[in-house]
Amino acid sequence: MRPLTEEETKTMFEKLSKYIGENIKLLVDRPDGSYCFRLHNDRVYYMSEKILKLATNISRDKLVSVGTCFGKFTKTGKFRLHITALDFLAPYAKFKVWVKPGAEQSFLYGNHLLKSGLGRITENTNQYQGVVVYSMADVPLGFGVAAKSTQECRRVDPMSIVVFHQADVGEFIRSEDTLT
Amino acid sequence: MEACSVEELLAKAEQDEAEKLKSITVQKELDLEFDIGNLLACDKNRLELRDLKKGQKKQDFLRSLARDNTQLLINEIWKLPTERVEGTIVAKLPAPATPLPREKPPPKPRPPTKWEEFAKLKGIQKKKKTNLVWDENRVARNEFNRLRNIARAQKVKVPGAGGLTPKAQQSKDELTRAVSVAKTSTASMGRFQERLPKEKPAKSSGKKRKFEPLIGDFSSEKEKQLELLKLMESKKPKLDITKAVNKQLREEDSEEAAAKHKRGAGKKNRRSNMGGKGKGKGGKGRGGGGKPGGKPGGKPGGKPGGKPGGGKPGAGRAGGGKKKGKPGKH
Numbered sequence: 001m002r003p004l005t006e007e008e009t010k011t012m013f014e015k016l017s018k019y020i021g022e023n024i025k026l027l028v029d030r031p032d033g034s035y036c037f038r039l040h041n042d043r044v045y046y047m048s049e050k051i052l053k054l055a056t057n058i059s060r061d062k063l064v065s066v067g068t069c070f071g072k073f074t075k076t077g078k079f080r081l082h083i084t085a086l087d088f089l090a091p092y093a094k095f096k097v098w099v100k101p102g103a104e105q106s107f108l109y110g111n112h113l114l115k116s117g118l119g120r121i122t123e124n125t126n127q128y129q130g131v132v133v134y135s136m137a138d139v140p141l142g143f144g145v146a147a148k149s150t151q152e153c154r155r156v157d158p159m160s161i162v163v164f165h166q167a168d169v170g171e172f173i174r175s176e177d178t179l180t
Numbered sequence: 181m182e183a184c185s186v187e188e189l190l191a192k193a194e195q196d197e198a199e200k201l202k203s204i205t206v207q208k209e210l211d212l213e214f215d216i217g218n219l220l221a222c223d224k225n226r227l228e229l230r231d232l233k234k235g236q237k238k239q240d241f242l243r244s245l246a247r248d249n250t251q252l253l254i255n256e257i258w259k260l261p262t263e264r265v266e267g268t269i270v271a272k273l274p275a276p277a278t279p280l281p282r283e284k285p286p287p288k289p290r291p292p293t294k295w296e297e298f299a300k301l302k303g304i305q306k307k308k309k310t311n312l313v314w315d316e317n318r319v320a321r322n323e324f325n326r327l328r329n330i331a332r333a334q335k336v337k338v339p340g341a342g343g344l345t346p347k348a349q350q351s352k353d354e355l356t357r358a359v360s361v362a363k364t365s366t367a368s369m370g371r372f373q374e375r376l377p378k379e380k381p382a383k384s385s386g387k388k389r390k391f392e393p394l395i396g397d398f399s400s401e402k403e404k405q406l407e408l409l410k411l412m413e414s415k416k417p418k419l420d421i422t423k424a425v426n427k428q429l430r431e432e433d434s435e436e437a438a439a440k441h442k443r444g445a446g447k448k449n450r451r452s453n454m455g456g457k458g459k460g461k462g463g464k465g466r467g468g469g470g471k472p473g474g475k476p477g478g479k480p481g482g483k484p485g486g487k488p489g490g491g492k493p494g495a496g497r498a499g500g501g502k503k504k505g506k507p508g509k510h
Contacts, residue, residue, distance in 0.1 A: 003401060009405060022409070028405045028406060028409070036401060036402075038394070124427070149426050
């Protein structure tokens, strides 16, 4: 485990800012204690200072997970968000998409979201903007990327993709063995 | 009577005095041997056997002998220099002269180690080696080091101080460093330098990765991240073109919807006013072509409640075209 380098921090923040914008500040500077990002096995974990200090007692090869996994760095140095980060992204999300109850299951099985399943969408969403996907009952289901802007969404036919799937809470079951 | 008594008293006093003096001085045939350090006195005088025979006499004899000898020992102690410490008189005893036996048995010798046993078996003896070898070059090297120290003290850069100065015997390390320095000492920093077939790249050129400590200064880490965020924010483009276009599109849509609404509301009024005011408005040039075109499209679609289906696109296109032109002109 080690702190992120400046470059890694930048890559991760750029990815996070696609979903929560400048709200990253609220994750970095929390009033309820000192929280930090740490890299372990190419994965970025977000944890409190207290947990970090406790985790130092565990040897590197035995440590599976600590705090909350936000995502991982690929071999090419890109940052991929994991579904485990949803708890921290959902409250601060700037752009949201609500899924109709009928399309919820399809999304939770890892499919893209079609226009027919789109319940609501935040006004002024741009194309390729990171969005957090909610059910109509305001339960966060996952996140993705807007395939069309809000304006375009109104015009396209019902079978076209409006949100590209990135991660959904179904992964907690589907990829149970790889999520940390 | 009185005189007699006085004489008697004087005599008695004299006797007492003598006894007192006698009590301090003890006469012995042979002098005692003293070891003041151990507070030890040895009496080598002969003992009368008959003194030791009878019970009561023996006790008295032994007691007086012990007293006399102790007196002698005390006398001997008084001969030493004394001083007064916190109201008591103290004499400093000399070092003991009589060797005393030790309390515990002497320690056993350490059993020989395995190596010592082996060495004894093989007859290996420890030789003392001397590392000192006469070095002819030492004088020159000392002089060189002295100059280098002076240079370092004055912060002067010494050319080739990193082991590149020629020596009689250069190590492999120094030679490789010399090679890499020589190779990079070209105008292109060694970029076009030819390589030997199996030559490895220079090791020293690599940059070592260095990470912050795992548990370091949390506040400074936070500051750094906030600084980075601030920088990222400032680098964002101020005008997002797609966003601006979207905004424009949305405004148009809303305007259009508003216009449509108004027109729909106006139609009812218009019908009654058609004969008089309608023509006047048309004459002002609000769009002679627009009205007739809008009426047939709007009437059939609008009445059954099919506003979004047929009416919007037709009107939107016509209206949009006009409005798009307006902002461009301004």
